[in-house]
Amino acid sequence: MHDLRYPAKPRPGDRVAVVSPSTALPAIFPHVHELGLRRLRDELGLEPVEYPTTRQWQADPRDRARDLNAAFADPTITAVLATVGGDDQVTVIPHLDDEVLRANPKPFFGYSDNTNLLNHLYGLGIVGYHGGSVLVHLGRPVEMHPTSLDSLRAALFTSGWYDLAPADEWGDEPGDWQDPAGLDRPSTMFPGTGWSWHGPAHTVEGPVWGGNLEILSRILQAGRVGPSESYAGSVFLMETSEELPSDVEVYRMLRNLGERGLLAGFPAVLVARAKAWDFAKPNNQEQKQAYAEAQRAAVLRALSEYAPDTVAVFDLDIGHTDPQLIVPYGGTARVDAVNRSISVRY
Structure with missing residues (x-):
């Protein structure tokens, strides 16, 4: 371990870094980005500091890494927040200065493609924070979701245990950022469904590892994951993105984790609510439900084959849906299948 x-x-x-290690969408949607920055100041009392590539479209990976190195090295910066995700952060990681990161550990907040950096920090022995996005969550139309805000505030400023809870409402149909007036229209939300528990009734406690499943699969292909036994005892976090991978793809990615020996070492798996809508795939409610059920079946199939004694909890608000709870990546999670509760230590 x-x-x-x-x-x-x-x-x-405090001053906090706002960076774009993946896609610099602030360059295309500055109105959303500026709203997120205002909320960082007004809702959280933090002073955002941007870097040269924060708004630079298609910046060279070496320049994005240079900004990350600078943000961690700056003694006046006390946290680092990603603006949004993307799909090429795997090209940034080789240019990071690990000596700088180790010598100046700071809370990093991001998810999706930022699984790359979270996993890299984990390998350096630094706890990161899965979740939080300046554009997506801080820049949410009308207001930040209270659940997201409470979790983000606790993760930023506190160090104790935080109880996760099923959201009373959820959504996965964001507004169109190309329409500035969309920031004044409330998000489409649906009644909460609670969590779904599977597996034995016992309590598991361990460090969190995992992240976005599609990105994690690419990280494994790039050879940036350690020996499987070093993750044994971890609570596995998995979520999928707006790419809406099919249930077949989800099963195959998990099967690969199983063949590698990783799945068998996870005593608990936290599965995010499946995002089942995108502008390119505007599924109706029946289609979304069918997609989520097929994905759940794929996960359970993989677990039955490789980790039959693992506790699995589905439909957590820890992924690409709204609201979003923050989970400490490398930090401790307690999964109590007896009382059906989940707590994380921020």
């Missing part, structure tokens, strides 16, 4: 350490937390009034 990795010897992981929690970085020191920021305080209200």
